[in-house]
Amino acid sequence: MEKVVEIKGLKKVFGKTQALKDVSFDVTKGEIIGFIGPNGAGKSTTLRILLGLIKADDGQASIFGKDVWNDAVEIHKRVAYVPGDVNLWPNLTGGEVIDLFLSMRGQKVDKERKEELIKRFEFDPTKKCRGYSKGNRQKVALIAAFAADADVYIFDEPTAGLDPLQERVFQKQAREVKARGASIILSSHILSEVEQLCDTVAIISQGKIVESGSLNELRHLTRTQIIFKTKEDVPSLADQDFAHNVAHEKGETIFQLDSDKMAEFLRFVEPYHVTKLESAPPKLEDLFMRHYETTKGGV
């Protein structure tokens, strides 16, 4: 697959904080990558480096094979960006700002598409930006981004201010863009959003990428919840190293199974006359939470 974004060994220090220690990941064409991690992990910093807003201390980052700092101007023609907190010129109207954003790209504005997006996001472009709520400011940036014909979209918590309905509009829009062959980097806190939308995820914690890969690959790292019932008592399940958090309830046993140890478990349990066996699909959240917890312990 053609790689559009390549990041290798990025480092960035702000005064005494080492915001990025080692960040590497790639984005291929037509892929939506979820970029997740706890507060202060370095998501925004990574994205700002990608956008050429700040310079990395070390490492390489390129988009379309071009260096993000030196060839920023070239790259920006094909990249759209929506930050989590959109800042606008207070005395211009939303409509004016959307036009401005689009005209800065030097492309012809697709009026129909713009109007369509304004309608879909239920946005009122006639008011001054000063009076817009956080969500409405975000809509300005989102509409401008989606109305532009970009090849890479960089979203830094773009739905933080949107209501659930508008969030759905965003997801729909993102899928359309992906279908066109564009790539999206989506930094987010909202796991369900990432799970629904993304093909791959990169999890960052304390300035380092701790896990990355396709959602399916990562699910292997997670644990499946198993509920089962047997006629005969199962001895010492808790002693098995594939089982975690074993609990008994109304004669049923509930525990977490390492997702890649299913066969082992089945072999183990088979002799005891299984009468009920339920397994809940692994959740990314568990993986995510594990990293959250290590951060908390670390700080």
Added chain:
Amino acid sequence: MWTVFKLQWQRLFKNPLVVLTFLGLTVLFVNFLGGIQSDQKIITRTYSEELTIEELDEWITKLNEDDTFVFEASDYDSIYERIRMNETSFALELNEESYRFLVGREDMELSPIIQHVDQVFSREKRIAQLEESDLSEAFELQTFIELTTVLSDDESNVSQGFPVAILAGVTFYFSAFSIFYLMINLIEEKKMGTWNRLIFSPLSKTKIYLGQMLHYFLVGLVQIALSFIILSNLIDVDLGTNYVPMLVVILSFIFAIVSIGMFIIGIVSSPQQLQIVIPIVATSMAMIGGAFWPLEIVNNRILLFLAELMPIKHGIQGMMGVVNQGSSVSEVFVPIATLLFMGVFFMGIGLNLMERVSEKSSL
């Protein structure tokens, strides 16, 4: 670049108060300062103890024929009171056969007036004598030599040169103010984060800065042009038609000011601080540079040296050369070159400072 340029204008039109205020202040100020300096003609109050009112009026009409001077009928008591209160420095007393000046305090204007009165008086006496003699029939009154009286020489230099200097000085001062104030926008954009929006666009930094500076440049130019047009129509200053050199001087001045502005916002990076720093810098620059009074009255060497460092001084000098002497571009080369040099110097440092700051702490 044009997008940035357009954006700045868009913002300015929505909020033109600052620039309009400064334009208004320029007009007000120049009128005020210029009004004190020129304009007023000295009125010589005239009275008589012997002549009738009609006779006095007749004399006054004759004295007023030359419109450099103004004579006005009055009476002794009110004149005495005025001189005593130092409201008038002198007055004229006319009698049948003589005239007399009542002087309360020495005045530069006095001697040309005495001369004028003497002239009129002796002429009238001669005519009267002729009319009394038999020759009166054959005699025709003719003016052979047209005498024009102008107020004394050094006096006229000041009063002609001064309004141009003030006009240029005050106009430049307020336009510098406008430019500096608008530049706060740039810092605010950096603080608000909308600056990043510009950086994150397919525009190079050079183009973004150029767009911004072009905007300040044009605002300055429009303000100065408007001020000059309004003012030269309002007060009696003739700026002449020496347009090309004038434009070059003005453009060089604005360039220097925009650069100094960049330098200032390179050092002072919070809008609040700028609100304080800008008036101080602009005003002291104008005062030292001689925008409000002619530098000729300054004796202090240090101040005179400092004045050399002020763009406004060179701007005024250039304008005076262009307007008063009708200089060509090459004749006002020194002030222009000085301004351009200042421009390049401060722009270089300013941009460097600003980029260093933004690279360190870009949000």
